[in-house]
Amino acid sequence: MLQKMLKPVSFFLVFSFLLLDFSVQTAHARMIDTNTVIAAQKERADREQVTAFLGREDVRQVMIQQGIDAVEAQKRVASLSDAELAKISQAMEQLPAGGDGIGAIIGAAVFIFVVLLITDLLGLTHVFSFVNHKR
Amino acid sequence: MFFHSLTTSVKRQTQSHFIQAGNRMIAGLLLLTLPIFLSGCGLVSTGRLPQTVNSPPRAMVAGVPFFAQEELQCGPAALAMALHWSGLAVQPSDLTPEVFSPGLQGSLQSGLIGSARRHGRVAYPIAGSESLLAEVSAGHPVIVLVNLGFFWYPKWHYAVVIGYDQERGEVILHSGLNANEHLNSTVFMNIWKRSEYWGLLILPPDRLPAGVTEEAWLTAVAGLEKAEQWREAAIGYGVAQKRWTQSFGAWMGLGNSRYGLRDHAGAAEAFRRATLLQPENGMAFNNLAHVLAEQGKRKEALDAAQRAVELGGPLLDNFRQTLARIKTIPAPKNGRKREK
Numbered sequence: 001m002l003q004k005m006l007k008p009v010s011f012f013l014v015f016s017f018l019l020l021d022f023s024v025q026t027a028h029a030r031m032i033d034t035n036t037v038i039a040a041q042k043e044r045a046d047r048e049q050v051t052a053f054l055g056r057e058d059v060r061q062v063m064i065q066q067g068i069d070a071v072e073a074q075k076r077v078a079s080l081s082d083a084e085l086a087k088i089s090q091a092m093e094q095l096p097a098g099g100d101g102i103g104a105i106i107g108a109a110v111f112i113f114v115v116l117l118i119t120d121l122l123g124l125t126h127v128f129s130f131v132n133h134k135r
Numbered sequence: 136m137f138f139h140s141l142t143t144s145v146k147r148q149t150q151s152h153f154i155q156a157g158n159r160m161i162a163g164l165l166l167l168t169l170p171i172f173l174s175g176c177g178l179v180s181t182g183r184l185p186q187t188v189n190s191p192p193r194a195m196v197a198g199v200p201f202f203a204q205e206e207l208q209c210g211p212a213a214l215a216m217a218l219h220w221s222g223l224a225v226q227p228s229d230l231t232p233e234v235f236s237p238g239l240q241g242s243l244q245s246g247l248i249g250s251a252r253r254h255g256r257v258a259y260p261i262a263g264s265e266s267l268l269a270e271v272s273a274g275h276p277v278i279v280l281v282n283l284g285f286f287w288y289p290k291w292h293y294a295v296v297i298g299y300d301q302e303r304g305e306v307i308l309h310s311g312l313n314a315n316e317h318l319n320s321t322v323f324m325n326i327w328k329r330s331e332y333w334g335l336l337i338l339p340p341d342r343l344p345a346g347v348t349e350e351a352w353l354t355a356v357a358g359l360e361k362a363e364q365w366r367e368a369a370i371g372y373g374v375a376q377k378r379w380t381q382s383f384g385a386w387m388g389l390g391n392s393r394y395g396l397r398d399h400a401g402a403a404e405a406f407r408r409a410t411l412l413q414p415e416n417g418m419a420f421n422n423l424a425h426v427l428a429e430q431g432k433r434k435e436a437l438d439a440a441q442r443a444v445e446l447g448g449p450l451l452d453n454f455r456q457t458l459a460r461i462k463t464i465p466a467p468k469n470g471r472k473r474e475k
Contacts, residue, residue, distance in 0.1 A: 031425050032418045034357040034388040
């Protein structure tokens with residue numbers, strides 16, 4: 001029963017998504033409205049924050065210790081979607097910003113990257129529902 | 136009463152340990168430190184609103200009139216008080232059709248926000264007691280959503296916080312049928328908690344909140360655009376530019392609002408400033424292209440649209456269509472352009 005339903009339902013869904021995409025594109029031959037601009041600026045700030053974090057020398061050290069390729073990590077940041085970036089940036093803000101025990105704190109942040117960027121993209125975990133499998 | 140007995144029992148115990156060290160002094164010290172212990176486990180015990188920034192111990196907002204609400208009309212009443220303070224003489228009954236949802240027998244938060252925007256006021260949501268104290272001490276009344284009932288028997292209510300007194304542990308509000316009601320801070324925090332400490336500022340577009348952030352302000356002002364309050368939106372973005380001089384969003388918003396006001400020269404100027412701030416961002420070039428096209432500057436419009444397409448990004452499709460559309464505009468002296 002379910003098997004029988006699967007095909008028509010998925011065809012219907014694919015078709016409706018096509019329609020959706022189409023309507024969005026026609027609406028787009030216009031000025032970019034301010035809400036879109038604000039959202040894009042937010043995303044840009046998130047990306048900058050995450051990239052800056054990955055670029056720090058102490059962070060690089062921890063990543064090398066844990067066997068993570070810093071260049072690869074940067075590339076993955078570039079391929080993340082807005083929603084994922086926002087989540088990571090949010091998680092980073094919640095980390096304690098203390099000066100001592102820096103290794104532990106950065107270790108925790110790097111751990112977030114390990115979980116979110118690598119395992120999630122490999123499909124081992126399922127933290128995000130919208131993972132961008134650009135591999 | 137409970138805490139009182141707790142205090143004495145703790146005191147008694149400690150006294151037995153330190154009987155030779157001077158009972159009174161210890162007891163006094165203990166009493167002094169008690170609030171510190173209590174504030175750790177629950178902010179409600181101290182009778183003060185929790186705060187970490189240095190807000191003054193008491194504050195009162197001047198110029199907030201009181202409108203006694205009619206039945207179920209706390210939303211329109213609260214909004215009318217806040218709008219009055221912001222310089223608009225509206226009555227609660229004027230707002231009822233915009234705010235009140237008859238089917239729900241009440242007013243939604245989005246209803247208040249939308250109505251404020253339609254009157255050209257910036258609706259800026261805040262959350263938590265720290266923001267509340269900061270805003271009230273800056274002279275801004277705050278509409279709060281509280282639950283007067285229980286979680287299993289909700290009775291939602293809007294009131295306007297117009298002052299507080301931390302030393303007496305009171306919040307002062309216009310609520311329901313009571314003007315200048317002095318409410319115990321503990322009670323207030325308990326009933327406010329259920330809305331996750333939701334508060335709303337209703338501000339003239341040239342007045343920034345005390346605890347403002349660029350993103351939140353721009354988002355709030357963009358709401359005015361949605362309500363087609365272009366003039367007020369332009370004022371709001373103007374204020375943003377003065378505060379955050381490198382704000383790309385503020386220039387883009389200003390351009391869009393001026394475009395809404397049909398000030399094409401002004402809009403083009405704003406978008407140009409935005410392109411200077413972020414020359415790698417196609418959005419500003421895209422909008423600039425549209426405005427230039429409307430001004431009849433086909434050649435310049437084509438250049439800007441081309442630049443947007445070259446820069447690309449997630450909105451590339453949009454940029455391409457802009458370019459395609461401008462290409463369809465016939466070259467000069469073809470009667471299509473209306474304005475210069």
